[in-house]
Amino acid sequence: MSGNFPPPSGDFSFTSEYQGSTNDEDTESLTESIIGVQEENGRTYHSYQAGSYPYPNDEREKERLELQYECISVLFGGRLFFAPWSRQHYPGTILDIGTGTGRWAIEMGDKFPLSTIRATDLSPIQTTHVPPNVNFCIEDGSLPWHPSLFYDYVHTRMTVGCWSDFCTDVCTQAYAQLNPGGWFESQELDPWVYCDDGTMPDSFQPLVWVQEMSEIADEAQRPVLMAQTARQSYEQAGFQNVRELAFRIPLNDWGGGGNLTRLERRVGRMWEENMLEGLSAMSLGLYTRYRNMNQKRVEGRLLHVRRGLRDKNVHAYMRIVVVLGQKPTSPDRGVTGPSLQMT
Ligand SMILES: C[S@@+](CC[C@H](N)C(=O)[O-])C[C@H]1O[C@@H](n2cnc3c(N)ncnc32)[C@H](O)[C@@H]1O
Numbered sequence: 001m002s003g004n005f006p007p008p009s010g011d012f013s014f015t016s017e018y019q020g021s022t023n024d025e026d027t028e029s030l031t032e033s034i035i036g037v038q039e040e041n042g043r044t045y046h047s048y049q050a051g052s053y054p055y056p057n058d059e060r061e062k063e064r065l066e067l068q069y070e071c072i073s074v075l076f077g078g079r080l081f082f083a084p085w086s087r088q089h090y091p092g093t094i095l096d097i098g099t100g101t102g103r104w105a106i107e108m109g110d111k112f113p114l115s116t117i118r119a120t121d122l123s124p125i126q127t128t129h130v131p132p133n134v135n136f137c138i139e140d141g142s143l144p145w146h147p148s149l150f151y152d153y154v155h156t157r158m159t160v161g162c163w164s165d166f167c168t169d170v171c172t173q174a175y176a177q178l179n180p181g182g183w184f185e186s187q188e189l190d191p192w193v194y195c196d197d198g199t200m201p202d203s204f205q206p207l208v209w210v211q212e213m214s215e216i217a218d219e220a221q222r223p224v225l226m227a228q229t230a231r232q233s234y235e236q237a238g239f240q241n242v243r244e245l246a247f248r249i250p251l252n253d254w255g256g257g258g259n260l261t262r263l264e265r266r267v268g269r270m271w272e273e274n275m276l277e278g279l280s281a282m283s284l285g286l287y288t289r290y291r292n293m294n295q296k297r298v299e300g301r302l303l304h305v306r307r308g309l310r311d312k313n314v315h316a317y318m319r320i321v322v323v324l325g326q327k328p329t330s331p332d333r334g335v336t337g338p339s340l341q342m343t
Pocket residue numbers: 046052053057065069097098099100101102104120121122123139140141142156157158159160161162163
């Protein structure tokens with residue numbers, strides 16, 4: 001599968017800032033409403049579609065996203081994807097929605113130099129060092145997608161809190177804009193706190209915090225438990241060959257106790273750092289906007305959660321859920337192309 005799509009276009013697309021070329025027809029000037037920021041409680045938030053994504057976009061958050069990316073890379077054993085791509089059979093056109101710092105898109109661009117990658121986000125927080133086959137665009141993935149852009153591979157990673165309804169906002173559009181035989185893959189956090197060995201009391205504060213966050217996020221119409229139903233969303237959108245993989249992501253290294261592998265202990269140490277660093281960012285917008293709490297009160301509330309995150313006697317974990325599905329080659333013939341082999 002190969003081939004390129006036309007240059008990115010659409011109301012808020014741009015590529016020139018990053019790559020030194022302009023296309024007047026397709027490129028809109030980077031107005032304040034797009035590249036500006038909204039400040040709140042010492043953090044900054046995206047300006048385009050302001051208020052829709054409740055987490056910050058400042059340097060501190062960018063650094064945290066890098067740490068989170070490293071953690072997931074370790075968890076996946078360095079794999080960027082689980083769809084059946086190879087150097088011989090690469091996707092010609094790729095869309096990465098909610099690309100964040102753009103790290104995944106850039107690594108895909110390096111891995112598949114003949115692919116063309118379009119990576120979108122509400123915030124222009126991507127790095128300026130980009131392979132020539134990667135374009136970053138400011139775009140809301142939940143709005144109607146450009147009708148003439150088709151892809152061989154659509155990807156999301158860690159887009160918790162981005163969608164009011166993952167199925168209608170993203171899966172249905174991915175299905176419509178994929179070429180026949182193309183793949184859609186989502187690598188998403190299920191932030192629910194699980195424990196299999198009875199070491200977690202109901203009052204465990206990270207669990208209580210996730211319950212609160214989930215309730216508020218539902219009110220904000222940005223549900224955070226989307227990974228739990230991602231597979232159903234794929235099936236509902238019409239994808240075939242749908243598979244789901246789940247990875248444990250421990251809250252810390254459990255002090256070496258429990259049944260963690262060496263790799264999971266390493267991931268646990270990284271995830272603990274990620275959660276401790278990101279806890280304010282993940283909480284402030286939702287608590288202050290929807291529970292009328294001020295920053296001081298939020299930070300006080302989070303003290304107990306931090307203590308829980310560090311507690312090595314509780315063998316708790318979140319999950320990363322990977323779901324992938326294929327668009328049939330034709331309504332009658334079902335799916336073809338490289339088959340999926342999960343190891
Ligand atoms: C947690 S970050 C994940 C970034 C990246 N995928 C990764 O794995 O590092 C989620 C990103 O989605 C973006 N986002 C939120 N809502 C969006 C939307 N409706 N359309 C496009 N991007 C969105 C946010 O601005 C943020 O950069």
